[in-house]
Amino acid sequence: MKEELHIAVANGQRVTVKLHDDEIITGVAEVSTDPKHAKIQSSEGPTWVPYEDIEHVSMIGNPVH
Template sequence: MRKQLYVAAERSEEVTIILRDGGTINGVATVSTDPDRAKVICFDGAVWIPYNEITHVNRVIQLKKNVTPK
């Protein structure tokens, strides 16, 4: 889970984080300087999420588009 968040942060990918209480947080993962919390930029601003509250991480990855279709 931490590795997936780190990769998402390095690539500025969008993530959906599922919490222990059943809630979800959507936003763009960013590199966290706190060893115990993940940082996600949401619509309302930055959110710090303790790793022990996270049960699952979904990453949204972009596939490269073809230059021009023929």
């Protein structure tokens, strides 16, 4: 899961993150300075998600430029 997020960050790619509580967050994966949290830039602003809460990561379409 961390690997998919790192690839998405490197490619500037949008992701869909499904959490264990079935919440879904969609946005652009960004570099996080917190080793325990992923950073997703969504339409509502930046969201920091604990890696332990993430069930699945999907990359969406082509990289964002």
